[in-house]
Amino acid sequence: MFDDRSPIYRQIADRIKADVLSGALKGDEQVMSTNQYAAFYRINPATAAKAFQQLVDEGVLYKKRGIGMFVSPAAPDALRAQRRESFFADVVDPMVAEARAIGVPLGDIVRRITETEERG
């Protein structure tokens, strides 16, 4: 289920962040419990708890004692801002490098982007 490229708990945290970004998880919505995640991914509950702790530390989730974990209302905007900041380094630069490596002119890329923009 996991690609082994990063610790399991980071992958779980990334998946929850992706759900927050896509709107699948909304502000103040309760997320599944550590135990549910542990059972689903067949991992030690302490490992799942690590993912949740990381998200609490980053302000994506907050804890209601005795009830569970909830999405911080500010999390969607904060995550979007974060992603915007690293967008060029994470997405555009590697794409440009790949285009250069295989001989795709950058002008073609710009044209494609413009066409996509025009199609809406």
Added chain:
Amino acid sequence: MKIDVNDLRVDYGDVRAIDGMTFSLDAGKIYGLLGRNGSGKTTLLSVLAGFRRESGGTVRVDGRPVFENGAVTGDVCLVRDAGETIGIGTVEDALYFAEWLRPHWDAAYADALLDRFGLRRKANVKTMSKGQRSALGVVVGLAGRSPLTMFDESYLGMDAPSRYSFYDALLADFMEHPRTVILSTHLIEEYSSLFEEVLIIDRGRLVLHEESQTVLARGTSVTGPAERVEAFTGGLTVLDTRRLGPTASAMVYGDLDDARRGQAREAGLELGPIAMQDLFVHLTEPAGDAAPAVPGRGARPGEPAAPAEPSGDAR
């Protein structure tokens, strides 16, 4: 149950199976016990279960000695690789015997597990397949709910669906009824995500005791042009290096901070994780030589290595 092992030694005649082991395990966690064949896993578990007496050093379970101590052994369960079952009678008889032996036995849960593993109550244990006997051992181990439950390669002969059923049942029941669980296994890839902490032993000695996510975070593969890999890994603990023409891939064990990772990327090196099984192979290699020095090995996670000689500190 909490476990404290201090300078444990076990000898079989003039063969030393456990050679000065010191560690402590907190209650309520799942531990992985990894070691090559003959490394002392079964001997260690047998001592913890009170099946075998230590030759030297001390073993305490919840602060009490285990050997010939009924007050402790009733709370300890070791499921051996052949399944902890008597070889006579039926499945029903085996469960009856287990219920009589185990103060925390949950008969309804045992029934549910029999269904889950497709075991018939009237089946004769002797004529069951190896995998079915292992599954029965798992049923006995789980339904016993012993505060210290140990499974010693309890998957032998079990097919993949049955093993997955075992992992699912173990996790679910552990979360419902937290207890100390020790899993000894050679199926490291399948098991490693179940562990909270991992102990690696080699030739009767403790090589590493650490949170398993920390172990995984410490392992990094560094791949790229050989001379750049060599320059980057100078001064680091390199467990193994493989070459493919001009490319080298080094297995590094140790914390790499963001600055070091940045340097690697700038040098055009590719960093990747290392699976627990690969780390295990190289932490216990080569056979015949002493185990490599490992940063972070210790009696407790993160602590420095314990002295090999008796410290006189019998906790």
